[in-house]
Amino acid sequence: MATMNISDNLLRCPITMELFHDPVLASDGHTYERQEIEQWIRSRGTSPLTRQPLSIDQLYPNRKVKELVDVFETLLREKNYQFILDVDVKKKPGRPLFQANGKKIFAAEWLHDNNNRPEIILLKIDGTRARKQASFYVNLSRHPHIIRTFGFVYDRNNPDQNNSALLLQEYARGGSLCDLLEDRRTAPGEKILIQIFLQIIEAMICLVSNHVVHGDLACRNVLVFRFDENQPENNIVKIIDFGLSRHSQLYAMTSSTARTTLNLVPIRYAAPEVLLSNDTSDFYTEKSDVYSMGVLMWEAYSRGALPWANIANDDDVIRRVTNGFPQQILQHSQQQRARASDYGERGLVIGGVPNPASHFPEVAALQKTYDSHYVHGSPASRKRYGEAYATIAFAHPNILPLPQCPTDEDGPYLIPDLRLWGS
Numbered sequence: 001m002a003t004m005n006i007s008d009n010l011l012r013c014p015i016t017m018e019l020f021h022d023p024v025l026a027s028d029g030h031t032y033e034r035q036e037i038e039q040w041i042r043s044r045g046t047s048p049l050t051r052q053p054l055s056i057d058q059l060y061p062n063r064k065v066k067e068l069v070d071v072f073e074t075l076l077r078e079k080n081y082q083f084i085l086d087v088d089v090k091k092k093p094g095r096p097l098f099q100a101n102g103k104k105i106f107a108a109e110w111l112h113d114n115n116n117r118p119e120i121i122l123l124k125i126d127g128t129r130a131r132k133q134a135s136f137y138v139n140l141s142r143h144p145h146i147i148r149t150f151g152f153v154y155d156r157n158n159p160d161q162n163n164s165a166l167l168l169q170e171y172a173r174g175g176s177l178c179d180l181l182e183d184r185r186t187a188p189g190e191k192i193l194i195q196i197f198l199q200i201i202e203a204m205i206c207l208v209s210n211h212v213v214h215g216d217l218a219c220r221n222v223l224v225f226r227f228d229e230n231q232p233e234n235n236i237v238k239i240i241d242f243g244l245s246r247h248s249q250l251y252a253m254t255s256s257t258a259r260t261t262l263n264l265v266p267i268r269y270a271a272p273e274v275l276l277s278n279d280t281s282d283f284y285t286e287k288s289d290v291y292s293m294g295v296l297m298w299e300a301y302s303r304g305a306l307p308w309a310n311i312a313n314d315d316d317v318i319r320r321v322t323n324g325f326p327q328q329i330l331q332h333s334q335q336q337r338a339r340a341s342d343y344g345e346r347g348l349v350i351g352g353v354p355n356p357a358s359h360f361p362e363v364a365a366l367q368k369t370y371d372s373h374y375v376h377g378s379p380a381s382r383k384r385y386g387e388a389y390a391t392i393a394f395a396h397p398n399i400l401p402l403p404q405c406p407t408d409e410d411g412p413y414l415i416p417d418l419r420l421w422g423s
Helices: 033-044 063-078 134-141 179-184 190-209 286-301 314-322 326-330 334-351 361-373 379-394
Strands: 023-025 031-032 082-084 089-091 097-098 105-112 121-125 128-130 149-154 163-168 222-226 237-238 250-253
Touching: 023 033, 023 063, 031 033, 033 105, 097 379, 134 149, 179 222, 179 314, 190 286, 190 361, 286 361
Parallel strands: 082 149, 128 163
Antiparallel strands: 023 031, 089 105, 097 105, 105 121, 121 163, 128 250, 149 163, 222 237
């Protein structure tokens, strides 16, 4: 069994990659979040870092790490989550890590006690201003699969301060999910992708509960904090750039904006109702994000391939999507088509072909059912699930009703639930 890598930061739990809340020292010499390591020991009995046997009875509070975390969290609150560039934090030398469509990402560092604080980046969004107080953005990001935002940064040397937003966020060494997929010769295993999808869905459920529409859900907007080929449950991803879209609940375009990420529509990932909306906010909803989730799933199974790569003109893509031909997204190489017919098409079905799940909890339920009965199921279960799924994937919504999946030796089940999908 593969082991985890030691956390790159003293204040992060190596299991969750999150800041500590209740750190404990184990007999392997490493510090963990109490709840996480207790659960790990109960299920595995060994250290996630060294493989040596561990006991819950030999976990002791790490007061030094707890003190460092408390000092850091107190600093954030005392600053009211607002920092000053070149006073509290600074950009590292060199070019931006990323730059496109009015968005720049800079490597950054703390100016005081940098070694005992999380690695950070500065996200600059031109042509925008924040709609809410800094604390809202900070609290929204306190989710294990949403990029952590520590606050806003004020740049005293920027004469146009009111025409941009500068956010202080945690840094992900693994880069984006899109980069990881494109660098591989084969797509990650099915079990790994399902874990990644479920984490993204959990993050989206959190956004929905806070009345936030992502608006640009794609593999490029998912960061990889840990990738483990051998243990799917060890993989950790977080979503970024939520709310950076038209009709954002978090940001507003400034009057001087010519071109910014907020006035761009991600055409190859957008739901038909968004493409037909004529710039109406009513169509940017959880349901449109669910559609984009389906395209993201296809993209992941296709190793980061561009949706509709065989069509150069975005207007032609809009016509095809709005005319009901999203399955033609799969027109790539023969090898990609073969894999997509097994897996990637399922993402498109969940996202909107032929009949979408409307809410992310429904998508999560479908993913878990698929994981249970297809990925981890018996050969008979996989065969029957595959047959039922193929009928769903290629049925016309107005012609063929959704069939009930037959029962196998594992017990009765319905895949997917007719109550969620309709006919």
